[in-house]
Amino acid sequence: MKKILPLVLCAALTFGSCDDDDELFYVPNSIEAAFSAKYPNQTVKEWEKDGRYYKAEFHKNGTEAEAWFNANGQWVKTATDFFGDLPTAVSSYLDAHYPGYRVEEIDWVEMPQLNCFKIELEKGDHEIDLYITADGMVIEIGDDDAPHYQIPAAVLNQFAADFPGIVRMEWEKEGPYYKAEFVKDNKECEAWYTAEGKWVKTETDFKGQLPQAVTDYLQATYPGFRIEDTNFVEVPGDRYYEIELEKGDSEWILTIHEDGSLIEVVPDHD
Known part of the structure; x- marks a missing residue:
């Protein structure tokens, strides 16, 4: 009883x-x-x-x-x-990243450091909680397959200082770091930060002409190899190219400075 x-x-x-x-x-x-x-x-x-x-x-x-x-x-x-119409930036993000998902519920969330929408999405048995600001910046993502994570305010503030004007990005938790994926000057970029907001590195998709010194090194050292992908990498105190090379079953990742000085070469196991 x-x-x-x-x-x-x-x-x-x-x-x-x-x-x-x-x-x-x-x-x-x-x-x-x-x-x-x-x-x-x-x-x-x-x-x-x-x-x-x-x-x-x-x-x-x-x-x-x-x-x-x-x-x-x-x-x-x-x-x-929240029962109103979502801002265009939010609706566009949902259309681009979650086609076919149904919006189950929307909350307007106010926090000391920022305000955002919490959107519960569902597609079949897959459910996602998405936290996104009114201008389309993703703050937190949680779903059935991955744990929730929240981007610290220090990270968001430093990103805004490093990349002013960038309001559309997607965040991921990668080991101890927070990684932002975004587009700048029509180029795909990724930037890593520590939980304290310290910038670690930025990788930018590179499609242009490599410096002559780099081209000369590749032709002399890796004749017949094809360039699969190239990123321009910036880290505190240094900048270099990361180049994926392939020839048959042989695949390598080469990092090299603009002046052609080699940093390292490692096999690509991906």
């Missing part, structure tokens, strides 16, 4: 539930005060414990909303149901 807690006790302690089937928790006064300061004259419908955060469910301008606060009473984010 279920034990029924007195209604007065539930109200006084602001428990998330009055049912033994759910975990009971207490919302500290500091958390409630933080909510009231953030949203004066708003009434919380229900509090929930969401991991290490306290989540308040309420109505904001007549629309359902949820606000998260940490244990110190700091506001983390607010998600509000």
Whole structure:
């Protein structure tokens, strides 16, 4: 038999539930005060414990909303149901990257460092949560096959400083680094950053004429080899070409400076 807690006790302690089937928790006064300061004259419908955060469910301008606060009473984010038309930059991104997916739900998410849309997409058994700003910058992606990851504000700020005017990019988590894929001057580029926002390197797809010194080296050292792909790589304090060579079953990746001085040659196992 279920034990029924007195209604007065539930109200006084602001428990998330009055049912033994759910975990009971207490919302500290500091958390409630933080909510009231953030949203004066708003009434919380229900509090929930969401991991290490306290989540308040309420109505904001007549629309359902949820606000998260940490244990110190700091506001983390607010998600509000969104029913309007998405900005053109967002719609274009969805059309280009997720054709055939159905939009299940949209939230407008406000955070201290930025605001963005959270879009739940579905195609068959595949579901994706996409966080994207109004101007089309991808912040976070999570799906059934890969874990969620969030781009630190330090990374976003440094990218914006390094590549002003670039607002369309796709982020990936690659080992300890965050990698942005984007187009600059009609060239495909990739830039890597540490979690602290330190730039690691940039690779730019290269389709032009290689420097004569590089061409001379290739002709003398790798006669008969075909160039499969070339990237121009920039790292702190250096810049060079990364060239993929192929001849029959022999494949190599060569890195070389503009003056023809070789950095290294390694077999291409891909």
